[in-house]
Every structure is written in C-alpha cells, then in structure tokens.
Amino acid sequence: MSKKLALLSVSDKTGLVEFARGLVAQGYTLVSTGGTQRTLAEAGLPVQSVSELTGFPEILDGRVKTLHPKIHGGLLARRELEKHRRQMAEHGILPIDLVVVNLYPFAATVAKAGVTLEEAIENIDIGGPTMVRAAAKNYRHVAIVVNPARYQAILAELAEKGTISEETRFALAVEAFNHTAYYDAMIARWLAQQTQSAPLFPATLVLPFEKAEELRYGENPQQQAAFYREPQAKPGTVATGKQLHGKALSFNNLNDLNAAWELVLEFDEPAAAAVKHTNPCGVAIGEDLYSAFLRAYESDPVSIFGGIVAVNRPLDGRTAEKLAEIFLEVIVAPAYSAEALAILTRKKNLRLLEIPLPEKRETIDLKKVSGGLLLQTLDTSTISAEGWRTVTTKEPTPAQLADMVFGMKVVKHVKSNAIVLVKNGQTIGIGAGQMNRVGAAQIAINQAGAKAAGSVLASDAFFPFRDTVDVAAAAGVAAIVQPGGSVKDEDSIAACNEQGLAMVFTGTRYFKH
Structure with missing residues (x-):
C-alpha cells in the first residue's frame, strides 16, 4: 500500500x-x-x-x-x-x-x-x-x-x-x-417542525440558509450583498420564485418584490400593487386583473415609475399591454399567459418573476440588529370587519366598511406612521414612514387632492390627539378606521361627531418598521 x-x-x-x-x-x-x-x-x-x-x-x-x-x-x-x-x-x-x-x-x-x-x-x-x-x-x-x-x-x-x-x-x-x-x-x-410541542422561540436558535446567488451590490453600490435561501423554503415564496426574463435581480429588487408580493396576498379579489422602496404607492382591487391594475396605476401614476408591480392572478395579454407602457423594474405574478410573455419580453431588462400562490404563509419574521437577531411571528391574520365596533354617532355605510377592510389590508404594509386614503377599493393617497401621524395624514391628503372628498382614512395605529381627525375632516374624508386604544380616544370620537364622520375601532394595530 x-x-x-x-x-x-x-x-x-x-x-x-x-x-x-x-x-x-x-x-x-x-x-x-x-x-x-x-x-x-x-x-x-x-x-x-x-x-x-x-x-x-x-x-x-x-x-x-x-x-x-x-x-x-x-x-x-x-x-x-x-x-x-x-x-x-x-x-x-x-x-x-x-x-x-x-x-x-x-x-x-x-x-x-x-x-x-x-x-x-x-x-x-x-x-x-x-x-x-x-x-x-x-x-x-x-x-x-x-x-x-x-x-x-x-x-x-x-x-x-x-x-x-x-x-x-x-x-x-x-x-x-x-x-x-x-x-x-x-x-x-x-x-x-414535526412536533407541536417544540417552542416557538427555542433557547438556542440554528437557522440553515444556503447561498442562492451573489448580488452585484447591496442597497448601495458601496455595499456587498448576497441572497440566501432556506433549504426547505415553501412554494409561493420569493426564494422559490422563478425568474422568466430580464436582468439579474438586485438586493433592492428582492426586498421590494417581497413587499409587493406579501401585499397582494392579502386579497381574495383580483388585486394589483405597485411598490417603491418597500412602500406601496398604488393598490387596487377590481372585477378582473386588468381593471385592478388600471386603478392601481391611477392611484399614483408618478411614483410607479421604476417600481415593482405584483398581481395575484395569472397575468393576461391585455394587462401586459398596459404594464409594458410603463418603465418598471420587476413584475411579479403567479403565472403568465403566452401572450403576456411575448409582450413583456420585448423589454430586454424588465425582470419577470413567477411565484405560484402559496397554500400556507410563512410564520416567522427575522430582523438583524447589532450583535443579535429579533424574531417574531409573521402577522398573517385575516383582516375582516368581524369584531370591529363603530364608536361614533354616525355609522359607516356598507361601501365605506368595505373600504375600511381594504384600507387596513394596505396600511398593514405601509411603513409607520402610516395613513392610507381609500375610495371604492383603490388607494388615492398614502402617507408612509412619518414621525407623527398628522404628518402622514397630510401627505396622504395632499396626494389625494380633490379625490379625498368622501374617502375612507385608514390608520395603522391609534390617534394620540384629535388633530388627524380635524385635518381629515377639512379635506372631506367621510369615515375613519383605526385601532383605538389611546388615552385620548374620546377626543377623536368627539371630533368625528362634531364634523359628521363615522369612525370604527378595530382593536388591532399594524406597526411596520
């Protein structure tokens, strides 16, 4: 030997x-x-x-x-x-x-x-x-x-x-x-994962991830980046999505498309969402995907430029024609018709991602902090009007209540402090990531302009003062939905009653940081 x-x-x-x-x-x-x-x-x-x-x-x-x-x-x-x-x-x-x-x-x-x-x-x-x-x-x-x-x-x-x-x-x-x-x-x-008795947050945490690809750079060109995938990632997730066309996905593309995809999954109806820097800029539902996308685009035809669009129905040729008229970075859909692919692949750099609708949503959310990791359960709770309560003299109409449900589904995906104005299943103004709530309301109202009249305002958290109600009423907002729970809730309720607004408390806040 x-x-x-x-x-x-x-x-x-x-x-x-x-x-x-x-x-x-x-x-x-x-x-x-x-x-x-x-x-x-x-x-x-x-x-x-x-x-x-x-x-x-x-x-x-x-x-x-x-x-x-x-x-x-x-x-x-x-x-x-x-x-x-x-x-x-x-x-x-x-x-x-x-x-x-x-x-x-x-x-x-x-x-x-x-x-x-x-x-x-x-x-x-x-x-x-x-x-x-x-x-x-x-x-x-x-x-x-x-x-x-x-x-x-x-x-x-x-x-x-x-x-x-x-x-x-x-x-x-x-x-x-x-x-x-x-x-x-x-x-x-x-x-x-095979036992119900396993603690949700164990004393020690091991998370297996495998490198899917190295990225050109991170959020900025001076940062290095890579994309890692869980070995048992479930279908319906960004990690298991299939890129059909276009340039390689960037760090920001992946982050934004995840935000857009998670948002459209909130809806059972045909829905379209345009996202920029992880915040939605236009969201709508419709009788079909074409009408949903047209309405999402009309929500903010300026901010959608260079953004990400996600839809929750197979993408058809008619909708693809409208999408092709806009400069977009990424389109995400559960499937594409042959006609839609033929239209969209004419745009050399447009990234097309196919993600089938998931049978089951993910359960854990991770956030890295210096020297540690934050874990929480992912909020996949269904949003409906069940258990909500009207706290004002005026009751919301059925149409307003439907818009309240729609508004809370959207505001859940907007960076806090967040205010969303809604009318007939369409966002007309979004105020995101502000340091105070009235500031977020003013941004949303300014964006909506005259459309604010008769709209529903959705807030991700309670009003600490009546100022948001006063600003909304002055713009013509007709109804408000918010979690409630402030020590000054009575001030906001009184402000609504004085100005003829309906207000509903949900009991659930949606902070997003």
Missing part, C-alpha cells in the same frame, strides 16, 4: 470518478464504502473497502461502517507526536491523508411529498459528519473535501506541488465545519 491514503464516501457522485482517477495518478490508495466503492470499482479503479482496512464488517444495515478506531485513529493522530505514531504502529492504524465525504441527502429526502419521519431519520448521516469533523480538526495533516466543486483545484495543486498545502487544508476545514453545521441546522429545523 502506498503512503498516501484517500477515504471516499459520498452521496453526491458528481465528478467522483474523474477525481478518484486523478488521485490514483498522484499515488493515492483509495478506500471506500458502499455505493461509492461500487461506482469506483465499476469505473475500473483499484479501491479497497473500509472493512478491509478496519478488519471489521459493516453492520446494522450499514449504520456502522466508518465508526472504528482504525478510521478515526488515522484521521485524528497528530503525526508530529512520537506517542501518537507509536500507538498507531502498535494498533496497525494507517494515516489517512485525504477524506472525500458529502452527507446523506437529508434535504432531498424531506423535500419529497409524503415523506415519513422514519424515512427522514434514516437519512440522517452519523459516520459522515464524524469523519468530516475529525479530518477538519486535524487539518494540519488531513485534507477534507465536502464540495465536488473543489475537485479540479485540488488535482491541479497536487499536480503542481505533489501535495495539498496547509493553507488549502485549512480553507477546506473551514468549509467542512460550515458544511456539517448547516447539515445539523437543517435537521434540527425540520425535526422541530
């Missing part, structure tokens, strides 16, 4: 035979297990079984094959220590110089429809991560390869230098520990 020993045990056999052939050419003896050994042998490569190396058979249906002192002694021995060398010689342990391992396909297994807990458990690798970690710990003597993309570079280094440098071995070790950490995090995450 040569002095260089390589242990190979992989589930992903991409490039395996070519890599193994290159190792043999560099003087390595191959040792392998199960399916990997069969693949190498069928390719005509000389390969020993792990059982030949250890003198012990694979047992328990293959559950135990590499968990043996002759494997882990060969991986963990510090060869610069005379005591370790003596013990290896005493027990017939050969040093292992290179380990090539990638793990049981747990992610692929649990992604299958109808997978059982037993099937998932059987695809949790034990020996593989143990070998990976042992080799990575002893990187000064052992090279560990977990990524097939590394094969060619390693063969090139061996051909050039006759060895794998310590610098490379250290880089491989870092990648290996990241590999096993991700693998364990993925398992922990999936198993936690």
Whole structure:
C-alpha cells in the first residue's frame, strides 16, 4: 500500500470518478464504502473497502461502517507526536491523508411529498459528519473535501506541488465545519417542525440558509450583498420564485418584490400593487386583473415609475399591454399567459418573476440588529370587519366598511406612521414612514387632492390627539378606521361627531418598521 491514503464516501457522485482517477495518478490508495466503492470499482479503479482496512464488517444495515478506531485513529493522530505514531504502529492504524465525504441527502429526502419521519431519520448521516469533523480538526495533516466543486483545484495543486498545502487544508476545514453545521441546522429545523410541542422561540436558535446567488451590490453600490435561501423554503415564496426574463435581480429588487408580493396576498379579489422602496404607492382591487391594475396605476401614476408591480392572478395579454407602457423594474405574478410573455419580453431588462400562490404563509419574521437577531411571528391574520365596533354617532355605510377592510389590508404594509386614503377599493393617497401621524395624514391628503372628498382614512395605529381627525375632516374624508386604544380616544370620537364622520375601532394595530 502506498503512503498516501484517500477515504471516499459520498452521496453526491458528481465528478467522483474523474477525481478518484486523478488521485490514483498522484499515488493515492483509495478506500471506500458502499455505493461509492461500487461506482469506483465499476469505473475500473483499484479501491479497497473500509472493512478491509478496519478488519471489521459493516453492520446494522450499514449504520456502522466508518465508526472504528482504525478510521478515526488515522484521521485524528497528530503525526508530529512520537506517542501518537507509536500507538498507531502498535494498533496497525494507517494515516489517512485525504477524506472525500458529502452527507446523506437529508434535504432531498424531506423535500419529497409524503415523506415519513422514519424515512427522514434514516437519512440522517452519523459516520459522515464524524469523519468530516475529525479530518477538519486535524487539518494540519488531513485534507477534507465536502464540495465536488473543489475537485479540479485540488488535482491541479497536487499536480503542481505533489501535495495539498496547509493553507488549502485549512480553507477546506473551514468549509467542512460550515458544511456539517448547516447539515445539523437543517435537521434540527425540520425535526422541530414535526412536533407541536417544540417552542416557538427555542433557547438556542440554528437557522440553515444556503447561498442562492451573489448580488452585484447591496442597497448601495458601496455595499456587498448576497441572497440566501432556506433549504426547505415553501412554494409561493420569493426564494422559490422563478425568474422568466430580464436582468439579474438586485438586493433592492428582492426586498421590494417581497413587499409587493406579501401585499397582494392579502386579497381574495383580483388585486394589483405597485411598490417603491418597500412602500406601496398604488393598490387596487377590481372585477378582473386588468381593471385592478388600471386603478392601481391611477392611484399614483408618478411614483410607479421604476417600481415593482405584483398581481395575484395569472397575468393576461391585455394587462401586459398596459404594464409594458410603463418603465418598471420587476413584475411579479403567479403565472403568465403566452401572450403576456411575448409582450413583456420585448423589454430586454424588465425582470419577470413567477411565484405560484402559496397554500400556507410563512410564520416567522427575522430582523438583524447589532450583535443579535429579533424574531417574531409573521402577522398573517385575516383582516375582516368581524369584531370591529363603530364608536361614533354616525355609522359607516356598507361601501365605506368595505373600504375600511381594504384600507387596513394596505396600511398593514405601509411603513409607520402610516395613513392610507381609500375610495371604492383603490388607494388615492398614502402617507408612509412619518414621525407623527398628522404628518402622514397630510401627505396622504395632499396626494389625494380633490379625490379625498368622501374617502375612507385608514390608520395603522391609534390617534394620540384629535388633530388627524380635524385635518381629515377639512379635506372631506367621510369615515375613519383605526385601532383605538389611546388615552385620548374620546377626543377623536368627539371630533368625528362634531364634523359628521363615522369612525370604527378595530382593536388591532399594524406597526411596520
């Protein structure tokens, strides 16, 4: 047996035979297990079984094959220590110089429809991560390869230098520990989702994410950025969306299109939303998608320029013709007709994203802060007038009540402090991200202009003073919907009664930061 020993045990056999052939050419003896050994042998490569190396058979249906002192002694021995060398010689342990391992396909297994807990458990690798970690710990003597993309570079280094440098071995070790950490995090995450007793916010949190792509830059050109995807991301999410056309999505595109998509999912009716800098600038519902988009566009034909448009119905040719008249960055739809695609793909840089409507919404929202992470449940509650109460003398009309529901669905997605003016299922003015509520109301009213007369005003939180009511009444607003709960609610109620406005309290606020 040569002095260089390589242990190979992989589930992903991409490039395996070519890599193994290159190792043999560099003087390595191959040792392998199960399916990997069969693949190498069928390719005509000389390969020993792990059982030949250890003198012990694979047992328990293959559950135990590499968990043996002759494997882990060969991986963990510090060869610069005379005591370790003596013990290896005493027990017939050969040093292992290179380990090539990638793990049981747990992610692929649990992604299958109808997978059982037993099937998932059987695809949790034990020996593989143990070998990976042992080799990575002893990187000064052992090279560990977990990524097939590394094969060619390693063969090139061996051909050039006759060895794998310590610098490379250290880089491989870092990648290996990241590999096993991700693998364990993925398992922990999936198993936690299988039981109702798992705490929503566990004492320790592990979140597996894989890099989907590096982005040109972040929010600004001086910032670097990348997009990461959850391994078990559900259909209907931005992460599982399919880009059909256009330039690569940017950091801001992804952030904005997520905001637009989450907004149109609020509606059962055909709906369209235009978003700019994560705030909606025009939202409407209609009898069909065409009318919904026309009304959303008319809500603010200036701000939609260069924005994101999301719709919650398959995009048809007629609507696509109108969309093509405007400069947009991204369009998001659950599907596109052939006619719509033919029209929109004429615009070379327009990004088209297809996301099927989700069966189930996500449940957890994350926000990064300096040195930590904020977690909260995602607010996916259904907004309806059930449980709301009229607090003024004047009752809202059925049409106004419908606009109140529509307004609260929109205001939920507007940065606080937020005020939205609505008329007949269409936004006519949006005041977002203001430091005081009356300021947000004034922005929305200024945008609405004469359309404010007879409209409904929706607020994301209560009024601390009556000033917002007074400003709204002066503009001709006819009804107000807000959470209520201020110590000065009676002042706002009195102001509405004085000026003939209907006001409804929902009992639910929608801060968005």
